[in-house]
Amino acid sequence: xxxxxxxxxxxxxxxxxxxxxxxxxxxxxxxxxxxxxxxxxxxxxxxxxxxxxxxxxxxxxxxxxxxxxxxxxxxxxxxxxxxxxxxxxxxxxxxxxxxxxxxxxxxxxx
Amino acid sequence: xxxxxxxxxxxxxxxxxxxxxxxxxxxxxxxxxxxxxxxxxxxxxxxxxxxxxxxxxxxxxxxxxxxxxxxxxxxxxxxxxxxxxxxxxxxxxxxxxxxxxxxxxxxxxxx
Numbered sequence: 001x002x003x004x005x006x007x008x009x010x011x012x013x014x015x016x017x018x019x020x021x022x023x024x025x026x027x028x029x030x031x032x033x034x035x036x037x038x039x040x041x042x043x044x045x046x047x048x049x050x051x052x053x054x055x056x057x058x059x060x061x062x063x064x065x066x067x068x069x070x071x072x073x074x075x076x077x078x079x080x081x082x083x084x085x086x087x088x089x090x091x092x093x094x095x096x097x098x099x100x101x102x103x104x105x106x107x108x109x110x
Numbered sequence: 111x112x113x114x115x116x117x118x119x120x121x122x123x124x125x126x127x128x129x130x131x132x133x134x135x136x137x138x139x140x141x142x143x144x145x146x147x148x149x150x151x152x153x154x155x156x157x158x159x160x161x162x163x164x165x166x167x168x169x170x171x172x173x174x175x176x177x178x179x180x181x182x183x184x185x186x187x188x189x190x191x192x193x194x195x196x197x198x199x200x201x202x203x204x205x206x207x208x209x210x211x212x213x214x215x216x217x218x219x220x221x
Contacts, residue, residue: 033209041198041215048209100153
């Protein structure tokens with residue numbers, strides 16, 4: 001079993017739909033990151049969380065430390081949100097290493 | 111100004127050659143990283159470098175070596191390139207509890 005599991009692996013939705021991507025982890029962490037990789041390959045860091053909830057524009061990220069679970073939500077989704085969304089956790093035992101989820105490929109159809 | 115810049119963006123080279131990928135960050139971050147993204151899109155850490163402390167992923171072949179002339183640079187040298195080295199390589203940087211900033215990636219193709 002991977003230490004970081006994301007679901008779903010693939011998600012196709014219509015423009016305007018509310019999107020949720022889930023991330024569960026099994027190790028002790030000091031932080032959790034959500035990243036976005038565009039079709040062109042570039043990676044953008046969206047959020048870093050250690051507790052609670054963060055919002056940036058139409059993106060919302062939440063984390064429940066007790067349940068070892070995080071969600072990334074996209075409101076009013078748009079075709080430009082189409083990308084791979086990656087959850088990564090910073091292992092508490094290693095300040096430098098990130099453990100990566102496999103990513104969720106999101107396609108938003110117009 | 112680009113925060114984390116990698117060069118070159120694309121690199122095509124023959125097996126057996128030695129090549130380098132450069133990475134520079136102008137964010138004042140104290141830790142830099144190299145990641146390899148394989149064909150399944152998994153990102154695997156290769157090296158991290160913090161305050162002159164190098165942490166190596168033990169699964170990385172010793173043909174790969176990082177070189178950090180200063181805090182703002184972490185270059186990746188690869189000797190005797192093999193077909194299996196073809197991948198996208200990402201440089202990144204971070205500072206303490208702040209988030210990561212990634213370079214745009216270098217697509218290496220070994221022929």
